[in-house]
Amino acid sequence: MEPKGGGKPGKFELANGGTIFLDEIGDLPLRLQSKLLHVLQEKIVERLGATKSTPVDVRVIASTNKNIERMVVDGEFRNDLYFRLSVIPIHIPPLRDRKADIVVLLNHFLQAQRRRSGREIKGVSSEVKALFFHYDWPGNVRELENAVEYMTNIETRQVITIDSLPLRIRTACIGETRAQTSLEEMLESYERELLQRKLNELGTCKKKKEVLAEMMHVSRATMYRRLQKLGIR
Numbered sequence: 297m298e299p300k301g302g303g304k305p306g307k308f309e310l311a312n313g314g315t316i317f318l319d320e321i322g323d324l325p326l327r328l329q330s331k332l333l334h335v336l337q338e339k340i341v342e343r344l345g346a347t348k349s350t351p352v353d354v355r356v357i358a359s360t361n362k363n364i365e366r367m368v369v370d371g372e373f374r375n376d377l378y379f380r381l382s383v384i385p386i387h388i389p390p391l392r393d394r395k396a397d398i399v400v401l402l403n404h405f406l407q408a409q410r411r412r413s414g415r416e417i418k419g420v421s422s423e424v425k426a427l428f429f430h431y432d433w434p435g436n437v438r439e440l441e442n443a444v445e446y447m448t449n450i451e452t453r454q455v456i457t458i459d460s461l462p463l464r465i466r467t468a469c470i471g472e473t474r475a476q477t478s479l480e481e482m483l484e485s486y487e488r489e490l491l492q493r494k495l496n497e498l499g500t501c502k503k504k505k506e507v508l509a510e511m512m513h514v515s516r517a518t519m520y521r522r523l524q525k526l527g528i529r
Contacts, residue, residue, distance in 0.1 A: 308335055308354055312353060312354060313353055315355040317358075319358075322362035330377075332377060333374060339352055390433070390436055391439075392434075396490075398428050399490060401441075402440065403419075406420070406448070413449070416454055417451065417456060419455055421457050422483055422486075424447075426483045426485070427461065427466070428440075430486075431465055431469050443461070446462050447460045447462075491512075492528055505519060505523065
């Protein structure tokens with residue numbers, strides 16, 4: 297006997313008329329790749345136990361951190377599925393190559409954790425920001441999110457300090473820092489990147505150094521001294 301309604305609707309059917317996000321598409325087994333290609337090509341799905349197909353109109357966004365082109369050459373990913381998915385390819389550099397985004401993401405994840413946990417965490421210390429800026433983030437944005445969640449659960453004060461950093465980050469950064477640079481130099485590197493990014497965001501704004509001073513809650517004289525010391529024009 298056919299299940300009532302031909303079974304439960306799947307992800308594609310539920311996303312009909314909208315967008316579906318396929319995360320880590322590079323991990324999809326070959327046997328399922330052919331099924332996905334069929335859905336994308338024919339724009340139909342079949343419920344488990346159903347006797348007829350259901351049309352779907354779905355926008356597909358797929359992501360992966362793997363080299364799909366290499367997987368195609370090695371026979372690990374279907375060539376036809378790759379070209380069906382890569383209509384508009386977008387390359388997002390890893391976090392280590394866009395360190396200026398760390399502060400934005402850090403504040404976003406902190407805000408999310410405050411809402412979720414009810415903790416009154418006001419922010420992180422400048423030393424933590426400097427170490428975050430120095431760290432290579434092999435786990436990318438997800439590792440940063442995981443680190444923020446860990447720190448907000450460990451920290452007992454309102455400002456997160458180095459003592460609450462995950463051990464892997466603290467060990468990697470401090471060990472490398474001792475061999476290469478001082479904490480003061482790391483802080484200056486972080487400050488230089490932050491101020492330069494803010495100036496770039498202000499674009500052709502008149503008196504943007506004065507505006508930047510207001511944004512950073514320092515006097516104009518202090519801002520001019522910092523910019524000169526950091527070699528920012």
